[in-house]
Amino acid sequence: MKIILLFLVAFSATFAKLNVSVAYPYIGQLTKMIAQDKVKITLLSRGDWDPHYVVPKPSLVSKLRNADVLILNGASLEMGWLPPLINSAHNRKIQKGSNGYLDLSDYVKLQDIPKNVDRSMGHVHEEGNPHFALDPYNMIPLAEVIMLKLSQLDEANYGFYKKNYDRFKAHWQKKLKSYNAKMKKCKGMKVVQYHELYNYFLRRYGIRSIDNLEPLPGIKPNSKHALKLINEIKEQDVKLILQDVYHEHKTAKFIAQKTGIKVVEVPHDVGAVKGTQSIEGFFDTLVRRVCN
Amino acid sequence: MQKIIMISALTATMLFAQETTQESLTQQLEDKKVNSTKGSSYMPDISLILDVSYNNISFDEEGHTEHLEIPGFVHGGGHDHDDHGHTTLAGEDGFNFNYAELVIAASVDNYFDLKGVFHINEYDFEVEEAFATTRSLPYNLQAKIGKFKSDFGYLNHKHRHNYNFYEAPLVYLAILGDHGINETGLQLQYVLPTEHYIMAGVEALQGDNERSYGTEGFGRVDDVDQPNLWVGYLKTSFDIGEGTLLGGVSMAKGKTRLNHLEDEEEAHAFAGDTTLYGADLTYKYYFDADHAITWQSEYIYRKMDGTKYIPNGTEDPLGDPVALKKKQSGYYSELVYQHDRNWRAGVRYSELNKNDITANIRPQDVPNDMYVTSAMLEYNPSEFSRLRLQYNHNSSLYDEEGDKNNKNEVVLQFNYAIGAHGAHTF
Numbered sequence: 051m052k053i054i055l056l057f058l059v060a061f062s063a064t065f066a067k068l069n070v071s072v073a074y075p076y077i078g079q080l081t082k083m084i085a086q087d088k089v090k091i092t093l094l095s096r097g098d099w100d101p102h103y104v105v106p107k108p109s110l111v112s113k114l115r116n117a118d119v120l121i122l123n124g125a126s127l128e129m130g131w132l133p134p135l136i137n138s139a140h141n142r143k144i145q146k147g148s149n150g151y152l153d154l155s156d157y158v159k160l161q162d163i164p165k166n167v168d169r170s171m172g173h174v175h176e177e178g179n180p181h182f183a184l185d186p187y188n189m190i191p192l193a194e195v196i197m198l199k200l201s202q203l204d205e206a207n208y209g210f211y212k213k214n215y216d217r218f219k220a221h222w223q224k225k226l227k228s229y230n231a232k233m234k235k236c237k238g239m240k241v242v243q244y245h246e247l248y249n250y251f252l253r254r255y256g257i258r259s260i261d262n263l264e265p266l267p268g269i270k271p272n273s274k275h276a277l278k279l280i281n282e283i284k285e286q287d288v289k290l291i292l293q294d295v296y297h298e299h300k301t302a303k304f305i306a307q308k309t310g311i312k313v314v315e316v317p318h319d320v321g322a323v324k325g326t327q328s329i330e331g332f333f334d335t336l337v338r339r340v341c342n
Numbered sequence: 343m344q345k346i347i348m349i350s351a352l353t354a355t356m357l358f359a360q361e362t363t364q365e366s367l368t369q370q371l372e373d374k375k376v377n378s379t380k381g382s383s384y385m386p387d388i389s390l391i392l393d394v395s396y397n398n399i400s401f402d403e404e405g406h407t408e409h410l411e412i413p414g415f416v417h418g419g420g421h422d423h424d425d426h427g428h429t430t431l432a433g434e435d436g437f438n439f440n441y442a443e444l445v446i447a448a449s450v451d452n453y454f455d456l457k458g459v460f461h462i463n464e465y466d467f468e469v470e471e472a473f474a475t476t477r478s479l480p481y482n483l484q485a486k487i488g489k490f491k492s493d494f495g496y497l498n499h500k501h502r503h504n505y506n507f508y509e510a511p512l513v514y515l516a517i518l519g520d521h522g523i524n525e526t527g528l529q530l531q532y533v534l535p536t537e538h539y540i541m542a543g544v545e546a547l548q549g550d551n552e553r554s555y556g557t558e559g560f561g562r563v564d565d566v567d568q569p570n571l572w573v574g575y576l577k578t579s580f581d582i583g584e585g586t587l588l589g590g591v592s593m594a595k596g597k598t599r600l601n602h603l604e605d606e607e608e609a610h611a612f613a614g615d616t617t618l619y620g621a622d623l624t625y626k627y628y629f630d631a632d633h634a635i636t637w638q639s640e641y642i643y644r645k646m647d648g649t650k651y652i653p654n655g656t657e658d659p660l661g662d663p664v665a666l667k668k669k670q671s672g673y674y675s676e677l678v679y680q681h682d683r684n685w686r687a688g689v690r691y692s693e694l695n696k697n698d699i700t701a702n703i704r705p706q707d708v709p710n711d712m713y714v715t716s717a718m719l720e721y722n723p724s725e726f727s728r729l730r731l732q733y734n735h736n737s738s739l740y741d742e743e744g745d746k747n748n749k750n751e752v753v754l755q756f757n758y759a760i761g762a763h764g765a766h767t768f
Contacts, residue, residue, distance in 0.1 A: 105628055107579070111533065130725075142477060199371060296630070
């Protein structure tokens, strides 16, 4: 009798797949690499959306309702949409501070931390720039944190998760070397971007972002600022305008026309453009489009 | 026997091993944190919202605006429940300081969140909401205790600055008044484990509402036991492509005590039972995250059954009791187009489409042609500031002679928010 019971306990633990809700596609891909089909991954947004403004549909509440763990980017990136959804889901497992709440920004050294913040400076995140997933060097530590969290909640598969993480780590270290080699020639290059989405990536490879198309974070471009940009671009020999997929493209095209420099559409997350469905595809595309 | 011992020993070692791995994993995770002090201040989130408007109001009959009423719903003249700064049906021409709203919120501990919403009018400080919600109830339950806006219908729980128009629609103002169902009590909500969103909720509330409920007796009419008002609702939502449908049905039931015996004109009182039935349907289609079209409608039906007392100058201050029955309903429907993060425009039509009243079984001669049409255009310089231009044609008001007096209003509204970033809700 006891044996049967023991088996039952052991089996129910193995068979109940962990429900993992992830805020953004890159988190989903990292989770998938580590857990493969051992967990059920539910994605709350899409790679071609503005990560600051995900539509808080009630269907997302149902997804969070059934989650055992919620993995989010953090650093206020989800501030505008996720908190009320968590509240409406009435799920104690994923409340901030619970075991099933994993805020990745806790594990990354944040950049662009403002000395003081005021709304007259636009939509500045006081914790620092939340777009740290754009640095390929952050993938290994983030994968490790996700591996540890999944293992903590689903210890039976710790060995499996660890093995997959180790394999990813080894592979990614090679990728980082190849990115370093490819990006070398672009060191010192100057670019402008629409929003400060790519700072972590650009800094990693010594590319200088001299200004943004939006005059202040979250504020639409205006003609005065566009004229200033045109002058800056001409004076400072800027090579590229980095355009994300979700902001309007008109301003970039206009400035490109006036200055003769190139606009490149670069992905900001997995799935933002074609061929970026995996972490590898995403960074390959990013590297290729910024530096070729 | 040996077997059992062996298994127990095995289990014990397994458990022990498990514990140590568990501890080590937790420790490793903790060690990897580089920003553990981030946002660790104990200051709650605080925000302040200011709403000011310039209103230009005109009436068809400028001389007949003293005793405006919505017949069968809101009686006019003499009395003033609005002694806390709300304008009467006529409205106030010129600059209006509508409100300043102070919101303070934080987690109490692992188990509760606390939120306070305070309305500051020119001369008053009102507790609009102050409640605690649970964070850790099992089975996907959440409880809320305190004073809060009920989740009856779609619009009732929203704060005024989240409305798509300057004011609540006619049906809300007529049946529930300026504040809607906003009561002290307990709420319990459950999200069902279904693929589509289904939420069920019940509320037990003290039950005082300027238009539909009340607990304090008068004369020989007894007080009502509290909690007096019971609210229940069911909400569901479906995604259809890029569109989302959100629907709900609601019900509210309680006793009514409305005491207007002190009114200078048409003094009266009412005691009875009131039941409200609500149905709401919202469809939002997103072209992208900030380019959308929303169609939103809500219907409310009210059944009142009781006794009306009209003082007749005799010794009995309650005078002649009259058996009063009301079957009334109204709805609003609005279409809002959001062009981008800056521009929005919308139209709204709200009507009281049923107004059947009998006094001692005799049908009363009351109008049922009350409606308001509105159109608005909004410019949001940023997420935190808003300018709104709205036009209202209000054809719901009657003067003391029983004649309709149309009100036309142009509103230029200024709304600002500072402090903690509020998230968007659906």
